[in-house]
Amino acid sequence: MAKVLVIADIKxxxxxxxxxxxxxxxxxxxxxxxxxAIGSKIESLIPALAxxxxxxxxxxxxxxxELFSAGPYAACVVDAAGQFGADLIWFGFSESGKAxxxxxAAQLNAACATDITDVILQxxxxxxxxxxxxxxxxxxxxxxxxxxxxxxxxxxxEATEGISGTENVVxxxxxxxxxxxxxxxxxxxxxxxxxxxxxxxxxxxxxxxKDQSGVDLVKELANDLGAGFGSSRAMVDAGFxxxxxxxxxxxxxxxxxxxxAIGISGSIQHLSGMKGSKxxxxxxxxxxAPIFNVADYGIVGDLFEVVPILRQELKKIKQV
Amino acid sequence: xxxxxxxKKVVDVELNIHVENGAIVEKGLQYVMNAWDENxxxxxxxxxxxxxxxxxxxxxxxxxxxxxxxxxxxxxxENGIHIDDPALAGADSFVYAKVLxxxxxxxxxxxxxxxxxxxxxxxxxxxxxxxxxLGLPCVSNVIAIEVIDDRNLKVSRLGDTGTEFVDLQLPAxxxxxxxxxxxxxxxxxxxxxxxxxxITAMDLAALGLSPDEVGSAGPKSEIVxxxxxxxxxxxxxxxxDPAEITARVVDLLVNEAKVF
Numbered sequence: 237m238a239k240v241l242v243i244a245d246i247k248x249x250x251x252x253x254x255x256x257x258x259x260x261x262x263x264x265x266x267x268x269x270x271x272x273a274i275g276s277k278i279e280s281l282i283p284a285l286a287x288x289x290x291x292x293x294x295x296x297x298x299x300x301x302e303l304f305s306a307g308p309y310a311a312c313v314v315d316a317a318g319q320f321g322a323d324l325i326w327f328g329f330s331e332s333g334k335a336x337x338x339x340x341a342a343q344l345n346a347a348c349a350t351d352i353t354d355v356i357l358q359x360x361x362x363x364x365x366x367x368x369x370x371x372x373x374x375x376x377x378x379x380x381x382x383x384x385x386x387x388x389x390x391x392x393x394e395a396t397e398g399i400s401g402t403e404n405v406v407x408x409x410x411x412x413x414x415x416x417x418x419x420x421x422x423x424x425x426x427x428x429x430x431x432x433x434x435x436x437x438x439x440x441x442x443x444x445x446k447d448q449s450g451v452d453l454v455k456e457l458a459n460d461l462g463a464g465f466g467s468s469r470a471m472v473d474a475g476f477x478x479x480x481x482x483x484x485x486x487x488x489x490x491x492x493x494x495x496x497a498i499g500i501s502g503s504i505q506h507l508s509g510m511k512g513s514k515x516x517x518x519x520x521x522x523x524x525a526p527i528f529n530v531a532d533y534g535i536v537g538d539l540f541e542v543v544p545i546l547r548q549e550l551k552k553i554k555q556v
Numbered sequence: 557x558x559x560x561x562x563x564k565k566v567v568d569v570e571l572n573i574h575v576e577n578g579a580i581v582e583k584g585l586q587y588v589m590n591a592w593d594e595n596x597x598x599x600x601x602x603x604x605x606x607x608x609x610x611x612x613x614x615x616x617x618x619x620x621x622x623x624x625x626x627x628x629x630x631x632x633x634e635n636g637i638h639i640d641d642p643a644l645a646g647a648d649s650f651v652y653a654k655v656l657x658x659x660x661x662x663x664x665x666x667x668x669x670x671x672x673x674x675x676x677x678x679x680x681x682x683x684x685x686x687x688x689x690l691g692l693p694c695v696s697n698v699i700a701i702e703v704i705d706d707r708n709l710k711v712s713r714l715g716d717t718g719t720e721f722v723d724l725q726l727p728a729x730x731x732x733x734x735x736x737x738x739x740x741x742x743x744x745x746x747x748x749x750x751x752x753x754x755i756t757a758m759d760l761a762a763l764g765l766s767p768d769e770v771g772s773a774g775p776k777s778e779i780v781x782x783x784x785x786x787x788x789x790x791x792x793x794x795x796x797d798p799a800e801i802t803a804r805v806v807d808l809l810v811n812e813a814k815v816f
Contacts, residue, residue, distance in 0.1 A: 247717055304715055306694070331716045335696045338649070338681040342688035347776035348649065350680055367785065368678050372573040373580060376781040380774055416693035416725040424718035433716075437815075479699075479735050480714065486734045494815040504570070511788055515813045517805065523795060532813065533805045534793035541798045549806040553816050 241322035244273040254328030259289030261393035272316040276302035298410035307414035310339035329390040346383035353392040371508040391491020435464030442468035444499020484509035502527030557609040560665040565618035566676040578781040589624040592671025594739035601632035629750035630742030641760040643767035648775035653685035658763040672731040683731035
């Protein structure tokens, strides 16, 4: 039986949904599951880690792990992978996962694959699928080692209802600090905001919003729906939106249940960051905008007219 | 400070890519410098101009890489190394990292700057693997580099919850994000000078690597097939009275897509 170690996606003390998604996939392929949770004061997450589908919880809980630092985090994962005897080590889609996965692979002499969207096990043979060249191709990749470290793309796997694991906690010793790359502080621009990569609905604003008043208008719609509020690159470059809100190849890749592209024409860059969304709604003045080629529902119109109506109509539903 | 930067020649992602019989159709493809590597080159050149750093680039594989190496020269890079060898066919990120390790060890560098990923594979692994092989500290997804003194940098990276500020001791490896700078366009004078500069060409033997070290153990993973992605189909597009069509779409979101 294959053994899958999932690295818990914990942001600011909260366990993110991707952890249950990855563990569900692990169970679906018949694997034995464990989770590695790394951070400070995360003891209280143990029941949630078990509920997410992990049968063993490797816990690295230490004040020295409060700020993310790739070196010490990798050391914890290597330790947990060794104790568990993991064949597959999966990170959720995150900047920390992307920073740590190659380190773990190098240290374990394992293969490494980022952005995977599927895993196929045939006996001991591991194969994965992953998009490349800005989503223009899918690679089918054969793994030549018995062990694979992978970062799973956002939205690739779904959490199965009713899956759960057992509480079986193994405590890891705290790793040495990385004295040559010392993380001094993390300035969270996003505190209190809805995390784009975890939101069920994401609403992004583009050049059609023109200026701050347009941005604010779309933001109100996002607030109404409790949606993550994202941006096209154009609005980031123009200084209306911060970079961490940019959806696209060079920003965040999202795959929510509903994505609303408001005033976004749909560059290749942007499309590659949101094409995996389940349902896409686009609002754009230009009926020829490329965004309409991928949108399930398109409204041709000026967002300054459409968004207020959209808010009204959606409020009616929310009240029902 | 001696800086080594990497440039990869990649397929131009702005053009259409066609897949047939499990492979990418070569016809009609064009090749350019990896966009993230342009940022790496710009970072290195800025450190040359502002801090007197010495800049060297290395480019691996790709056959004739003269054009992108000369482009980097025209942007201001001083020295160029091109590593090519038939044994590099099918190389994965680990093989690239191993080759870069040899280049690094020959040059006594203080800092490696790579793009955070290459546009042809989107792997985002090589720079981090190189640091592991060299036993050096590494910060990935870097958006700013500040020189403190000849042994220390302050760098910031874009993390999951915000900007992470890291004190980084040299020698080190950083991989840069596109937001770190705006790569300059080569100017005519630079382009003319770049034409006269030489490029150091090396194969694996010259680096002290046997084909076995990159070949026999084999790449840890290999692409066995390319598949054309399923295209999202255009759905329903509505034009007309904003109130009417918006109400219509909301109704579809509720009753057809069932997202609310």
